[in-house]
Structure formats: C-alpha cells, structure tokens
Amino acid sequence: MKDMNFLKENNARKLWHPMAHPADSMANPPDIIVEGYGVEITDIDGHKTVDAVGGLWNVNLGYSCGPVKQAIADQLERLPYYSIFRGTTNDAAIELSWMLSEFFKPEGMARAFFTSGGSDSIEVALRLARQYHKLRGEAGRTKFLSLKKGYHGTHTLGASVNGNANFRTQYEPLMPGCFHIPAPYTYRNPFDETDPARLSALCLAALEDEIRFQDPSTIAAFIMEPVLGAGGVIPPHETFMPGVRKICDQYGILLIADEVITAFGRLGSWSGSRHWGVQPDFMCTAKAITNGYFPFGAVMVSDKVVEPFENDASGKGSIGSGYTYSGHPVGAAAAIACLKETERLQVKDNAAERGAQLYDGLIRMQGKHEAIGDVRGGHGLMCAIELVSDRATKAAIDKSFTARVHKVTYENGAMIRVSGNNIILSPPLVIEAEQIDTILNALDAGLTAASKMG
Numbered sequence: 001m002k003d004m005n006f007l008k009e010n011n012a013r014k015l016w017h018p019m020a021h022p023a024d025s026m027a028n029p030p031d032i033i034v035e036g037y038g039v040e041i042t043d044i045d046g047h048k049t050v051d052a053v054g055g056l057w058n059v060n061l062g063y064s065c066g067p068v069k070q071a072i073a074d075q076l077e078r079l080p081y082y083s084i085f086r087g088t089t090n091d092a093a094i095e096l097s098w099m100l101s102e103f104f105k106p107e108g109m110a111r112a113f114f115t116s117g118g119s120d121s122i123e124v125a126l127r128l129a130r131q132y133h134k135l136r137g138e139a140g141r142t143k144f145l146s147l148k149k150g151y152h153g154t155h156t157l158g159a160s161v162n163g164n165a166n167f168r169t170q171y172e173p174l175m176p177g178c179f180h181i182p183a184p185y186t187y188r189n190p191f192d193e194t195d196p197a198r199l200s201a202l203c204l205a206a207l208e209d210e211i212r213f214q215d216p217s218t219i220a221a222f223i224m225e226p227v228l229g230a231g232g233v234i235p236p237h238e239t240f241m242p243g244v245r246k247i248c249d250q251y252g253i254l255l256i257a258d259e260v261i262t263a264f265g266r267l268g269s270w271s272g273s274r275h276w277g278v279q280p281d282f283m284c285t286a287k288a289i290t291n292g293y294f295p296f297g298a299v300m301v302s303d304k305v306v307e308p309f310e311n312d313a314s315g316k317g318s319i320g321s322g323y324t325y326s327g328h329p330v331g332a333a334a335a336i337a338c339l340k341e342t343e344r345l346q347v348k349d350n351a352a353e354r355g356a357q358l359y360d361g362l363i364r365m366q367g368k369h370e371a372i373g374d375v376r377g378g379h380g381l382m383c384a385i386e387l388v389s390d391r392a393t394k395a396a397i398d399k400s401f402t403a404r405v406h407k408v409t410y411e412n413g414a415m416i417r418v419s420g421n422n423i424i425l426s427p428p429l430v431i432e433a434e435q436i437d438t439i440l441n442a443l444d445a446g447l448t449a450a451s452k453m454g
Contacts, residue, residue, distance in 0.1 A: 404446070
C-alpha cells in the first residue's frame with residue numbers, strides 16, 4: 001500500500017468519482033477501503049465494518065472466495081487474454097456459455113453474448129431487439145418502453161430508457177423513441193394507490209394504453225428490472241411481471257429483463273424472472289457473475305430470438321455489437337468458478353433467510369424512528385428505507401440528515417449506501433445472522449444520532 005499520508009492528501013484530488021459531484025467529493029473525501037475479507041471491509045485507518053452494500057450489489061460470495069481468486073490466477077498464467085471476435089475464441093468462454101444456458105434453462109435462455117458489464121449488456125440487448133424485428137421484416141419496431149424509477153446503466157440507449165431524471169437531464173437530448181410508464185411503487189405513484197395488487201393493474205393498464213397510443217407496430221421492446229434497484233428497491237406485486245409478459249406477447253413486443261442486480265440469487269431465487277415465474281426474451285446479467293472480481297457481463301438470449309438470427313441467409317443476422325473484452329478468458333474463468341461456488345453454497349437460500357431477518361428488523365425500526373417513511377424489500381437481500389421529514393406529506397429528508405445517518409452507521413460498524421433519500425441495503429449473500437444484527441444496530445445508531453441534530 002502507498003504511504004497513508006499520500007493517499008489521504010490526494011483522495012479525490014485527481015479522481016472523479018461516479019455518481020458524485022466532484023466538489024462534494026473534494027470537500028468530503030470518500031472512505032478509503034484497503035482490505036476485504038468475508039463480508040467485512042477495512043479502511044485505511046484500520047476501521048472494520050460489515051459491508052451492507054455488497055460492493056455494488058455484486059460481491060455475493062464475499063471478499064475472500066478462494067475458488068474464484070484461484071481461477072483468475074490460473075487463467076492469467078495460462079492465457080491472460082485473447083479476443084473472441086469472429087475467427088477466434090477461447091475455451092473458458094465456450095465452457096461458460098454452456099454453463100449459463102443450463103443455469104438459465106428454466107427462463108428459456110439458449111445463447112449467451114458476453115460483455116464487459118451491466119451497461120454493456122443493456123446496450124447490446126436493446127440493439128439486438130431492434131435487429132430481431134428487422135430480420136423478421138418489421139423494421140418499424142424501433143421504440144422502447146420502460147418504467148419510471150427504473151435504472152438501466154449509463155450508455156446512451158440505457159440512459160434513454162432510464163426512468164430517473166438524475167441520470168438523464170444533464171445528458172439530454174438522449175435517444176428518441178423511448179417512453180416511460182408509472183412504476184408499481186406503492187409509496188409514491190400518480191394514482192395515489194397504496195394497494196399493491198390494484199396498483200399493479202393500474203400500471204399494466206397504463207402500459208397497454210401507451211402501447212396503443214404509440215402504435216404496437218412501432219415498439220421493439222419493454223425493459224424492466226424484476227425488482228427496481230437503484231430507484232430505491234421497489235418490488236412489484238406478484239401479478240406485475242407476468243402481466244407485462246402477457247401484454248408484450250399480445251402486441252408482439254420483446255421483454256428484456258434487466259437482471260444485472262437480481263440474477264444469481266439475490267432475491268432468494270436464481271433470477272428475478274424465475275422469482276416471478278416469467279420467461280423473458282432477453283436477460284441482461286453482470287455484477288455477481290464474477291462476484292465483482294473481474295468486469296464481465298452476459299446477455300442471455302431466448303430460443304424465440306435465436307431463430308431469426310441463426311436461420312438468416314441474407315447476412316443481416318450478423319451481430320454488429322461487441323467489445324474488446326467480450327468473452328475475456330480471465331473473466332470467463334472467474335465466472336465459471338463463481339457459478340460453481342454459487343450453486344454449491346446455494347446462496348439463494350441464505351439470501352431468503354437473512355433477507356427476511358433484515359426486512360423484519362427494518363419494519364421494527366420504522367416503529368421507533370419517525371424519519372422512516374417506508375420500508376421496502378421482503379424478497380431476499382435487497383432492502384431499502386425511504387427517509388422523510390414528515391410522514392403525512394412524505395416530504396424528503398434533508399441531505400444533512402442522510403449524511404449524518406451514513407457517517408454514524410459507518411462508525412458503528414456497517415457500510416450503507418445513500419441514494420437520494422433512500423438507504424439501500426444489499427449485503428453479500430453469504431452473510432450470517434449476527435452480521436445482519438450488526439447492520440441493524442449500526443443503522444439504528446445512525447438514525448438516532450441524525451434525529452438528535454440541531
């Protein structure tokens with residue numbers, strides 16, 4: 001490690017951080033994390049905390065997963081890189097494509113296209129959706145529908161279907177032909193509806209209305225997260241995603257499941273689509289595919305989508321998307337080992353158990369802290385609390401309050417993620433009961449301290 005004084009003096013001085021204002025990072029330098037073991041991280045001053053964020057939704061197996069680290073080391077020794085562009089491939093990419101198609105067989109997935117991460121995967125799926133319709137003689141199907149509050153990365157197409165202004169307004173105009181419908185967000189929605197089943201029906205009606213308004217023959221795909229993540233952990237009613245699938249089928253629209261967060265066990269199921277009993281046309285994956293140890297992603301493709309590509313004789317089925325690091329042998333080797341360990345440990349079961357413990361603890365905490373307006377979760381290790389200054393009006397809490405919560409929670413042993421007025425919790429899927437208690441106790445201390453401010 002570099003000299004501690006050097007690191008502290010130069011923290012945020014030469015580095016712009018994602019999703020942060022440069023001036024704020026300089027005024028409030030970020031925590032410098034230097035070690036990770038199990039589900040705990042240690043900062044430059046030796047302060048150890050439970051990582052309640054799981055890296056960035058991705059370190060499902062924790063920070064000391066030996067098989068994945070060994071697979072990376074072995075692959076680096078044998079073949080550190082080679083392209084899989086037309087004419088060459090590598091053994092790790094071949095093996096991983098087979099493993100993933102078997103793993104996602106219940107979702108109807110038949111092929112894999114490898115990328116460098118989640119934003120790449122979204123971009124590829126949206127592009128392939130348009131190409132699919134062109135191959136079938138429906139070149140007019142170019143539009144995309146998505147949910148308000150949804151997050152689909154930061155590439156141009158992904159940002160265009162994002163449903164959160166924070167990721168859009170500074171970069172507009174974005175891609176034309178992208179339209180949004182209300183999310184099944186019971187705490188805040190334009191229908192003032194608090195019943196999840198009724199809200200689901202209203203949102204589905206809004207989707208069908210938008211399809212008819214736009215003209216079904218102009219729409220390529222609808223993209224959604226099975227549970228909205230960065231938008232504040234918004235789980236839909238169980239009728240919503242199946243209802244979307246039915247409507248898409250009715251109008252010949254492809255369904256893209258953004259599983260970048262939800263695949264590989266986080267919801268207590270192996271995927272969000274499987275959680276809701278849906279077979280999408282595409283599944284976008286990344287994050288936990290390598291446990292965060294190597295940048296890698298995969299777009300999974302259904303048999304329905306495969307057919308016009310592989311049976312094309314015109315040459316227009318050639319895939320004009322790809323990245324230098326698509327199918328990177330080190331990333332593929334990491335993913336193979338990660339998938340084996342994920343299945344061996346059956347982490348989805350622990351995610352369901354510990355997720356219930358975390359969610360129940362947050363519900364109890366809501367009774368103690370007036371600042372908690374809403375608690376969301378109940379599906380694996382994916383929870384959030386929404387902080388308000390007034391429960392009656394649902395007015396968002398001041399930023400100084402959330403900053404205080406974050407600081408004191410960290411001091412008391414848990415790293416949390418603040419997103420707007422939401423506190424998001426997504427710890428590794430191998431977390432134990434005592435460590436969930438640590439998160440809850442630390443968060444309670446943070447809320448208590450913030451409530452006592454001036």
